[in-house]
Amino acid sequence: MLQIRCKNINVTKSFPEGVSLLDVYQGFADEIQLPYPVVSAKVNNASQGLKFRLYQNRDVEFLDARAGSGHRVYVRSLCFVLYKACCDLFPGCKLFIEHPLSRGYYCNFKKKSGDGLADGDVERIRQRIQEIVNLDMPFRRFEATIEEAVRVFSERGFSDKVKLLETSGQIYTDYYMLGDTVDYYYGPLVPSAGYLKVWDLEPYSEGLLLRVPDWNNPLKVAEKVDMPKTFGMFAEKVRWDIIMRLSNAGDVNKAVLKGHASELIQVSEALQEKKIVKIAEEIARRVESPESRLKLVLITGPSSSGKTTFCKRLSIQLLACGLRPLSFSTDDYFVNRVDTPKLPNGDYDFDNIKTVDLDLLEDHLVRLMRGERVEIPEYNFVTGKREWNGKRLKLGSDNVLIIEGIHALNPLLTKNIPDQSKFKIYISALTSISLDDHNWIPTRDNRLLRRIIRDYNKGAFTARETIAQWKNVCEAEDQWIFPFQESADVMFNSALNIEFAVLRTHAEVILASVPKNCPEYAEAHRLLKFIHYFIPVSDKEIPPTSIMREFVGGSSFKY
Numbered sequence: 289m290l291q292i293r294c295k296n297i298n299v300t301k302s303f304p305e306g307v308s309l310l311d312v313y314q315g316f317a318d319e320i321q322l323p324y325p326v327v328s329a330k331v332n333n334a335s336q337g338l339k340f341r342l343y344q345n346r347d348v349e350f351l352d353a354r355a356g357s358g359h360r361v362y363v364r365s366l367c368f369v370l371y372k373a374c375c376d377l378f379p380g381c382k383l384f385i386e387h388p389l390s391r392g393y394y395c396n397f398k399k400k401s402g403d404g405l406a407d408g409d410v411e412r413i414r415q416r417i418q419e420i421v422n423l424d425m426p427f428r429r430f431e432a433t434i435e436e437a438v439r440v441f442s443e444r445g446f447s448d449k450v451k452l453l454e455t456s457g458q459i460y461t462d463y464y465m466l467g468d469t470v471d472y473y474y475g476p477l478v479p480s481a482g483y484l485k486v487w488d489l490e491p492y493s494e495g496l497l498l499r500v501p502d503w504n505n506p507l508k509v510a511e512k513v514d515m516p517k518t519f520g521m522f523a524e525k526v527r528w529d530i531i532m533r534l535s536n537a538g539d540v541n542k543a544v545l546k547g548h549a550s551e552l553i554q555v556s557e558a559l560q561e562k563k564i565v566k567i568a569e570e571i572a573r574r575v576e577s578p579e580s581r582l583k584l585v586l587i588t589g590p591s592s593s594g595k596t597t598f599c600k601r602l603s604i605q606l607l608a609c610g611l612r613p614l615s616f617s618t619d620d621y622f623v624n625r626v627d628t629p630k631l632p633n634g635d636y637d638f639d640n641i642k643t644v645d646l647d648l649l650e651d652h653l654v655r656l657m658r659g660e661r662v663e664i665p666e667y668n669f670v671t672g673k674r675e676w677n678g679k680r681l682k683l684g685s686d687n688v689l690i691i692e693g694i695h696a697l698n699p700l701l702t703k704n705i706p707d708q709s710k711f712k713i714y715i716s717a718l719t720s721i722s723l724d725d726h727n728w729i730p731t732r733d734n735r736l737l738r739r740i741i742r743d744y745n746k747g748a749f750t751a752r753e754t755i756a757q758w759k760n761v762c763e764a765e766d767q768w769i770f771p772f773q774e775s776a777d778v779m780f781n782s783a784l785n786i787e788f789a790v791l792r793t794h795a796e797v798i799l800a801s802v803p804k805n806c807p808e809y810a811e812a813h814r815l816l817k818f819i820h821y822f823i824p825v826s827d828k829e830i831p832p833t834s835i836m837r838e839f840v841g842g843s844s845f846k847y
Contacts, residue, residue: 290342295330295349296320303342310338310479313350324352324506327478328361333809337361337476339429353486353506356759357475357810360730363393363500365427365477366484367726370395370498372469373416377409384725385498387522387718391510392499393728394492394519404494413496414489420466424482428465437461440470448724451538455545456821474727474818493519514774521779525718528559534785537723541823544789549825556784557831564598567778568605571711575611575688580708583657584689585613588696588772589715590765592735592742594782594835598715599692600845601833612686616679618693618701620665621649625672631760639764641695645674654704656683694764697772714776717783723821732762734783737815738839741794745841751798755808782835789825794840796824 289302294316301315309329313320320326329336330349335357342348351358367385374383380400387394397405432440434453440463441449449472453461463472466481478484488499488509502510529535532555534543543552574582587602589595603613621644622628628636628643637643652662661682665674683689695701697712717734736758743749749757773779784790795815802812827840837843 291345292342293347294320295347296322305343306341308338309336309340309342309348309350312342312348313338316350320350322350322352324354325483326350327353327483328358328476330357330810333804333807334813335361335476335810337429338479340476353501354503357814359501359503359506361476361478362484362506364473364475365481366487366498366500367393368427368464368466368469368471368473368477369417369420369481369484370413370489370496371471371726372420372466373413375469376416377412382725385728386495386526386722387728388731389492389519389522390497390512390515391502392488392497392512394522395496395498397495405491405496410489410491410496417487417489421481421484424480425466426480427477429462429477430465431460431462434458434461437463437472441472444470446472446724448536448538451542452536452724452821453538455538455541455823457823471726472724474723474821475814517774517776517779521718521781525781529721529785531559532556532785534721536725537721537788537821540721540786540789541821544786544823544825549786549789550829552786553784553825553829556786557834560782560784560835561601563780564601565605567713567780568602568609570778571606571688572609572611574711582688582711583683583709584653584691584702584705585711585713586696586702587690587692587713587715588694588769589782590694590735590769591761592738592839593716594738594838595692595715596847597833597835597838597843597845598780598782599690601835602713603690606688610686611688612684613688613690614681614683615690615692616664616681618644618649618691618695620667620674621645622667622674624674637764639694639761639768641698641700641768644693644695644701646700649701650704653702656681656689657705657709659683694769697775698768699772699775711778712776713778713780714773715780715782716773717787718781719783721783721785721788723818729788729818733815733818734787736811737788737791737795737819740798740815741791742839744798745794745839750801751812752802752806752808755802755811758811784836786825787836788819789822790827790830790836790840792819792822792824793826795819 290305291300292303292312293300297319303312313326328351331346353359353362371383374381378399382398384396385393386396438450438453486501490497499509502508534540574580587599606613623645629640631637655662661680664679664681666677668675719729719731719734722728740751740754743754799812799816802809830836832844
């Protein structure tokens with residue numbers, strides 16, 4: 289008999305060898321009493337599906353769809369049901385699950401004829417999904433050699449999955465079937481379609497919006513938020529993919545194997561520089577326009593989006609346009625640490641808007657706009673106090689003021705500055721590559737990897753510590769950054785198509801240092817698993833001015 293400890297309640301019970309997690313849960317169900325339905329579990333801190341079988345003593349933690357890995361299992365399974373519904377109704381169709389949007393997932397769809405969706409098609413797909421859920425169709429997992437899996441997907445025309453598997457370097461892999469429909473997913477699924485009771489589907493642009501459960505209450509669909517500018521930036525990303533001839537990890541790997549890594553880096557950097565030049569030229573045009581009289585550029589973005597390097601590269605291009613940029617960070621206007629608001633657990637809430645002395649910042653901005661000379665404070669993060677070191681700014685006719693910070697687009701920051709005098713920029717690493725047509729890479733994973741590498745290289749935090757902090761970071765972004773991103777005049781995607789191949793060379797050793805006996809191992813294990821799909825590429829040809837240098841080191845900019 290096995291000894292299985294349920295971490296939810298810290299109780300150990302005996303089970304027969306080969307028992308499934310689903311049966312283990314039934315053995316503990318009366319005592320666990322989770323508020324929402326269980327969809328997956330962690331076994332020794334590694335995510336597993338409920339059909340996973342145990343053959344040794346293990347620690348098990350059961351998860352509902354609120355937990356990060358539980359939510360991913362739910363959404364992943366729902367995507368498979370969507371794909372099956374499309375295949376059942378439109379044999380030979382193509383479904384591309386492209387990116388998260390409006391608290392759901394945007395999907396592109398093409399029929400075998402090449403046509404898109406017609407009137408009534410979305411409702412037909414929606415009804416078929418509901419039929420599959422009502423039938424409680426089981427998800428069946430198969431383990432096969434890479435050669436066998438490649439044959440299975442080749443016969444069905446899945447070139448994206450074939451390229452991914454052929455370049456994975458693995459010997460065995462898993463694939464799934466739902467009825468007679470086959471697909472590949474890089475993580476576990478729920479046991480059957482009947483688990484997927486909360487979802488919705490609606491037309492969006494020329495495709496579909498798959499709506500999924502709310503993170504905090506998985507019994508209801510997440511409230512939709514209209515994001516036309518973000519959708520536009522993702523559309524731009526797709527155009528860049530076409531230019532680069534890279535749509536998925538298999539394409540990247542094939543190009544690397546052919547010796548094109550250097551070219552991919554150069555073109556990716558050139559595309560980003562081209563975008564920065566266009567932004568600088570637009571700012572210059574507005575500065576010279578008597579209608580706008582632009583003087584203030586506001587830049588924000590979530591953690592590890594590359595804001596600092598972007599600001600420096602933008603400043604260089606503004607100089608090339610004949611402007612002389614001046615800059616400071618909202619961090620310099622932090623209140624003294626003793627006055628910083630606190631979280632419920634007693635820790636300082638450094639992401640709260642009240643961390644910024646809004647009255648002082650507003651007074652200084654108004655005076656600067658009037659052409660006055662103002663002394664700008666500098667925040668000492670060691671002492672936790674604001675200091676006055678004689679830094680004075682005055683805006684001349686050829687100056688533009690750049691302010692960077694997580695609150696830069698919050699209207700409270702610049703409420704007394706006319707809108708025509710402001711140019712707002714939102715920057716983020718909106719992942720520019722997918723594993724295949726049905727396996728996207730969450731945008732936050734891109735930034736988390738960057739942050740892990742940067743924190744480790746600076747000696748600030750271990751990978752375990754960075755992962756432990758990440759939940760609070762994401763919650764702060766949801767509250768203080770994302771609500772204002774659609775107010776931006778322009779959005780900038782700081783991710784590179786070849787980025788994960790380069791990050792792998794830095795992240796592998798760092799992530800491997802996370803102990804298996806801590807909760808953070810689950811995330812480290814997941815990140816390691818997906819970056820292993822990319823053939824590693826050295827960073828030696830990454831330019832010293834690249835945004836990536838902010839994280840992997842070797843930047844020519846001073847931070």
